[in-house]
Amino acid sequence: MKISAIVTLKKDVLDPQGKVVQQALKGMGFDNVKEIRQGKYFEIDVDENDKKKAEKKAEEMCKKLLANLVIEDFKIIGSQ
Template sequence: MKISVIVTLKKEVLDPQGKVIQQTLNNMGIKNVNEVRQGKYFEIEINEKDPNKAKDSAEDICKKLLTNSIVENYKIIS
């Protein structure tokens, strides 16, 4: 089954890429954007029918490879 995961920078970590997007939008005339923060999204197709086991696998993958726990958080969204 397919598990979707979001990895985001922690709140206290600066996100220059998001800042550039926000400034670019401003330069394009879109002035109502206060902040943009960018993260990563992963769709992981796991060979496992039990949803709980699949989520456990996804969590393991997040911890071991996808997330740098010092500066990032992960969230399994479905």
């Protein structure tokens, strides 16, 4: 089962990478972009058929390795 998770910087944490992307877009003519924040996306293929259990596993992975909970949030966004 494939679980999708995203890890994003917390709201109050500065995101210089996103800022640069925003400036680049502005330079290309996209001037109605208010803000861009960049994060990480993970597609985790777990050897588990039960959706609940697979999501639980993915959540645990996010907590233990994929996200730095001091400055980042994570969200399981789907499974298939």
